[in-house]
Amino acid sequence: MKLFRYTAAGRTGLGVIRPGHDDQFIDLARLDASLGTEMTPFYDDAARHRVAGLLAKAPAADFQPLSAVKFELPIAHPPKIICLGLNYADHAKEGGHARPEYPSFFMRVDTSMIAHNAPIVRPKVSTKLDYEAELAVVIGKPARHLTPDNALDCVFGYSCFNDGSVRDYQRKTNQWTIGKNFDQTGGFGPWVITADELPPGAAGLRIQSILNGQVMQDANTNDFLWNVKESLVIISECITLMPGDVIITGTPAGVGYARNPPVFMKPGDVCDIVIEKVGTLRNTIVDEA
Numbered sequence: 001m002k003l004f005r006y007t008a009a010g011r012t013g014l015g016v017i018r019p020g021h022d023d024q025f026i027d028l029a030r031l032d033a034s035l036g037t038e039m040t041p042f043y044d045d046a047a048r049h050r051v052a053g054l055l056a057k058a059p060a061a062d063f064q065p066l067s068a069v070k071f072e073l074p075i076a077h078p079p080k081i082i083c084l085g086l087n088y089a090d091h092a093k094e095g096g097h098a099r100p101e102y103p104s105f106f107m108r109v110d111t112s113m114i115a116h117n118a119p120i121v122r123p124k125v126s127t128k129l130d131y132e133a134e135l136a137v138v139i140g141k142p143a144r145h146l147t148p149d150n151a152l153d154c155v156f157g158y159s160c161f162n163d164g165s166v167r168d169y170q171r172k173t174n175q176w177t178i179g180k181n182f183d184q185t186g187g188f189g190p191w192v193i194t195a196d197e198l199p200p201g202a203a204g205l206r207i208q209s210i211l212n213g214q215v216m217q218d219a220n221t222n223d224f225l226w227n228v229k230e231s232l233v234i235i236s237e238c239i240t241l242m243p244g245d246v247i248i249t250g251t252p253a254g255v256g257y258a259r260n261p262p263v264f265m266k267p268g269d270v271c272d273i274v275i276e277k278v279g280t281l282r283n284t285i286v287d288e289a
Contacts, residue, residue: 004191005072043140081108087250094258116189132163132251133209160281162187201228219252
């Protein structure tokens, strides 16, 4: 099941993609008027199963084209956005880092994120805005001290993320946070696909960034140094994961700053993050007003 938030005609809604038709959706209120506009109820397995049954019976005439709506962030205000750095060995190497013994973690804030089809904003103070294709993990249940046997039980679903990074600010200190949190630099979406639709831990999926039609990054989630299960175990040693938390799992080699000459995103560019079986996140680039 692919769930997304949207606005149309001045109204915010929660939609579900028509199975087998990624260009059509139905508003969940048409299936059940008691459903709200947030994904929270769907963290519960029973609610998802009930809606799946209703979706299977919905007539084709009830579905609408996706082109008629404006996408919103799949999770409007995540309690936490926890990001892993250097989670692919080839990306660590291209940045001059040794293979790490422990993940590099940093946090994002929700004002740094932007929805599918909305513009990523290059800030006034820098021209070094880089792309990073990443898999996002959405948590659906409280979790602490997870084990390899139960870690994936807390996962609600997955999405695409573009960890837009302002490289000169990222490197002003040893802490990366400031360069990762400029307003409207992190693309997130277009939807959340529930975990049951993918291999466990979203393993074995091709992940790409495509800038203006050119493939810049091309890897597989099997290339993680710490896969989804292992990452959740490590994080939950320290932090209680809560429903709606988003875990961003790191990017492969091919980022712009490591190229010769470097390639940074500029106004007018179009950047796609494509993850097999998950979807395509698209953002144009504009300058900050």
